[in-house]
């Protein structure tokens with residue numbers, strides 16, 4: 661306790677060589693109850709709680725048999741998937757390495773690469789019933805550029821989902837600035853029975869991240885004869 665009577669929380673004593681923003685990030689991590697809870701419960705990331713909360717609200721994992729996890733590293737979401745749907749086959753992809761998770765096939769690869777869709781679908785024994793994307797582009801600090809890069813990832817994830825999902829399947833993706841842009845939203849609405857946005861409690865209030873949850877995939881339109 662400080663003399664003012666307030667708990668000052670964990671402070672960084674070694675911040676001298678750190679940039680102000682990375683010191684702020686580290687201080688926030690050290691004082692974040694979700695980070696501490698994740699460590700105590702064996703989740704690899706605090707993001708695991710977002711998937712738990714989204715599943716509690718939307719029953720995404722009930723009966724899930726084949727799941728694609730886009731932006732899997734370090735693996736919190738896939739851990740939750742395996743715990744809540746132990747029979748589900750899971751395949752994940754990330755630019756970064758991910759330590760192995762039992763029952764999960766992991767590719768260290770750019771999801772935007774031409775060969776990514778085939779690698780992902782080839783690892784499953786049938787069409788996925790759930791595609792989840794927590795991908796976010798590395799920010800460069802220029803708001804418009806960051807927004808466009810992340811929207812590019814979301815668009816490619818939507819395209820992957822509507823090309824490969826099994827009828828009745830679901831799609832979840834991280835989006836920014838309160839929602840999904842109109843064109844993308846309309847595309848989702850045409851292809852899914854329900855489309856909703858949610859900000860799970862574990863998502864930091866000061867972050868502009870939201871999630872779009874599309875359920876009840878209507879199936880691929882018939883090919884013209």
Ligand SMILES: C[S@@+](CC[C@H](N)C(=O)[O-])C[C@H]1O[C@@H](n2cnc3c(N)ncnc32)[C@H](O)[C@@H]1O
Pocket residue numbers: 704705707708730731732733734735736737738753754755756769770771772794795796797798813
């Ligand atoms: C917020 S983290 C995911 C956390 C994860 N859901 C968890 O629970 O541990 C976002 C991830 O997206 C990945 N990512 C960003 N762009 C990507 C791309 N083009 N291809 C594959 N992964 C990408 C990043 O490397 C990062 O690991």
